[in-house]
Structures are given as C-alpha cells and as structure tokens.
Amino acid sequence: MTASAGRHIVVLTGAGISKESGLSTFRDADGIWAEVRIEDVATPDAFARDPAGVHQFYNTRRRRLAGGDIRPNAAHVALANLERAWPANVTVVTQNIDDLHERAGSRNLVHMHGELLKVRCSACGAVVPCTDSVGTEELCGECGTKGAIRPHVVWFGEMPLELDRIDAALDACATFVSIGTSGNVYPAAGFVDRVRSRSHVHAVELNLEPSEGAGRFGETVYGPATEVVPAFVARLLGALG
Numbered sequence: 476m477t478a479s480a481g482r483h484i485v486v487l488t489g490a491g492i493s494k495e496s497g498l499s500t501f502r503d504a505d506g507i508w509a510e511v512r513i514e515d516v517a518t519p520d521a522f523a524r525d526p527a528g529v530h531q532f533y534n535t536r537r538r539r540l541a542g543g544d545i546r547p548n549a550a551h552v553a554l555a556n557l558e559r560a561w562p563a564n565v566t567v568v569t570q571n572i573d574d575l576h577e578r579a580g581s582r583n584l585v586h587m588h589g590e591l592l593k594v595r596c597s598a599c600g601a602v603v604p605c606t607d608s609v610g611t612e613e614l615c616g617e618c619g620t621k622g623a624i625r626p627h628v629v630w631f632g633e634m635p636l637e638l639d640r641i642d643a644a645l646d647a648c649a650t651f652v653s654i655g656t657s658g659n660v661y662p663a664a665g666f667v668d669r670v671r672s673r674s675h676v677h678a679v680e681l682n683l684e685p686s687e688g689a690g691r692f693g694e695t696v697y698g699p700a701t702e703v704v705p706a707f708v709a710r711l712l713g714a715l716g
C-alpha cells in the first residue's frame with residue numbers, strides 16, 4: 476500500500492459495483508448487452524428511429540431503480556465512509572447511471588454517463604428529476620416543447636459529462652482506484668493511462684476478474700465488490716493511524 480494520508484484519491488466505478496445490489500452489468504454473460512443491442516437502445520440514432528422503444532428500455536430500468544428493492548451495498552457504503560474519513564479529496568467518478576453512490580452517502584461524485592433518475596429536454600436543456608415512465612409525447616415543464624424529453628444518459632457517440640472536473644481530479648490525485656469496470660469504454664478506460672503518466676500515482680484495480688487494462692495497474696485485487704472494496708478502504712484508513 477503506497478497511498479499516503481493527505482493525498483487526493485479518484486475512484487472510478489462501473490457496473491460491477493452495483494451488481495450485488497441487484498443491477499445487471501453490461502458485458503458479463505448475463506449482462507444487458509447480451510439481451511439488447513447497443514445500437515437499438517443506446518445511441519442517438521436509435522432514439523431518432525424508435526423513441527418509444529428507447530424510452531421503454533430506460534422506463535423499465537428507472538422504475539426498478541426507484542421501486543425500493545435496489546439498495547446500496549457494502550462497497551458503495553465503504554466509498555462514502557472513505558470520503559468522510561480521508562484527510563484529502565476523494566472524488567468518485569462513476570460510469571453508472573444508478574443513484575446508489577449518493578444514496579450511500581458519497582457527495583463528491585461525478586456521473587459521467589448521466590443519471591437514470593433524471594430526464595432532459597432536448598429543446599431547452601432543462602434537466603429534471605424523474606422516477607417514473609416517460610413517453611414520446613411528454614411536455615417539457617420548462618419550455619413547453621412536446622416530445623423533446625429524453626433520458627439524461629450519455630449514449631454511445633455522445634460526449635461524457637463533466638470531463639473538465641474529471642480531468643482536474645485525475646491530474647491532482649495520488650491514488651487512482653478502478654472498481655467494477657471491464658475497461659471497454661473510453662474515455663473512462665483511459666483514465667489509468669492518464670494518471671500513470673505521473674510516476675508517483677498508485678493505480679489500483681478492484682474487480683471480479685482482470686479487466687481489459689489490468690496490466691496497467693500497479694496493484695490488483697480480485698473478488699466481489701462487497702468484499703474487496705470494504706477491505707481496501709479499511710486498509711487505506713488503517714494506514715492513517
């Protein structure tokens with residue numbers, strides 16, 4: 476363990492951290508992309524071609540997330556505890572569109588791929604909370620435009636959110652921890668290379684199995700997130716003395 480007290484930490488999370496809360500990953504054998512095709516539900520073209528079908532895909536996931544059965548797990552809670560106890564900044568950058576990090580208590584949080592429990596008006600840009608289904612004829616409460624409401628998620632071919640804030644956090648961190656992501660989707664998959672260009676940064680992968688970029692990390696720990704993340708956080712906090 477080379478992370479030292481008083482140094483900033485960036486944690487990148489992916490679908491694997493929410494798997495034990497009951498949410499599917501994308502690229503595992505039982506993942507979402509084994510059931511539906513990316514090009515049918517997760518691109519601007521898909522939404523232009525079949526807005527009702529795309530809404531239905533997100534409506535189903537949104538209702539489930541808001542329904543009360545999905546709760547943060549020990550890994551989300553451990554990261555929130557780390558943020559509270561660590562004597563420097565802990566920034567969680569998540570690719571996940573669920574709200575489990577914030578429900579666990581994380582506050583310094585970036586949703587780079589958007590948020591399932593929000594929708595956005597393509598006409599005026601308003602972003603509003605939403606826990607229910609959305610249809611193609613929806614009226615925007617801000618500008619009144621009909622049919623311009625879309626999920627507030629980043630589709631393939633679109634720019635992730637808050638990249639400037641993420642870049643600043645990556646450039647300032649002494650420890651980078653990647654949790655539950657397969658390392659297939661950029662720019663997130665390239666964060667480890669960005670931090671590695673500064674030789675003193677300690678890069679750690681916590682995942683069920685080695686990701687695409689596993690060889691680029693200085694430390695790797697494999698196992699379920701609910702076990703390896705609390706153990707890793709306990710080790711970091713224990714080193715504070």
Ligand code: APR
Nearest residue numbers: 489490491494500501502570655656657660682683699700
């Ligand atoms: N604990 C830890 N890791 C797990 C667990 C678990 N219980 N279960 C699965 N994993 C790991 C898998 O081994 C895999 O490496 O989580 C990773 C999930 O990878 P993906 O399904 O590819 O998810 P992610 O990396 O978050 O996908 C990135 O792709 O489709 C887009 O926008 C979507 O944000 C998503 C992005």
